[in-house]
Amino acid sequence: MNNARFQISVHILTLLAKADGKPMSSEIIAASININPVLVRKEITILRKAGMVQSKEGKNGGCFLAKNAQNILLSEVYKAVRQDATVFGKSKNTPNPACPVGRQINQHIEGIFQIADDAILESLGKISLAEFSNQFE
Amino acid sequence: MNNARFQISVHILTLLAKADGKPMSSEIIAASININPVLVRKEITILRKAGMVQSKEGKNGGCFLAKNAQNILLSEVYKAVRQDATVFGKSKNTPNPACPVGRQINQHIEGIFQIADDAILESLGKISLAEFSNQFE
């Protein structure tokens, strides 16, 4: 996974939670995060496919939450961002198959990755977007 | 953090656990992982500073475990590799300070990163190198 994207998604969602249903443009959001608007729209595509936000095209359009912030868990956000990988990503190494350890390491390390990923999901499942965004003054 | 490095460290330690105290050269280790020997030596430096391995210079030198594999937890390995960051790394963004959310996001997201990191540490703390390496045939 790419660390920065989780943070970007949480930032977007926090802004939307604060916007109280009013559509926000990718340009406004990008200005708060200080990244490119196209990246914001790409990230919003992920969040939309995961059912957390909705978009409205055209003038005065933008993005808004698809459900109440209390019903959006940070674990969902994490899951949407990391897609089908785990915290540690996917092993992209191609170890030596002639070595017993090299031959089996990917299989066994995936088990570890899964354990770590499950632990993250459980911990982030305890925090809702509402709780997170309410921390802000 | 960099995902691949955790896997590299676990691979190195698994090889050493199997080597039964006999020093292994960085070249042999690198051949199993299929990466450059210099990268292996760099990673070993991290593991050595964390007290998990020892090195012997000179001819017939190499690297070996500094303690029993039962006493090396995967959480230690993870901690050594990720250094002073968390799973999600360090926020390197510089959000807009003129925005209330932008101004506070780094501070609040760090709290989330910490929670996720603690969860990983706890889950990996339950697995020793001995248990992990015994999975291999």
Added chain:
DNA sequence: TCATTCTGTAATTATTAATATTACAGTTTT
């Protein structure tokens, strides 16, 4: 003692991944 085989580390280059930018068709509003 001296060639050999290692480590440790720095410096440089090459490769890959992440991010930014440009562009534009399509949608909605006024």
Added chain:
DNA sequence: AAAACTGTAATATTAATAATTACAGAATGA
């Protein structure tokens, strides 16, 4: 019909990783 958006693709730029080269210093052993 102009304006202000989204969605998405294509390309360029920048940053992060990894490989390579290089070499001093340590231990071994013929």
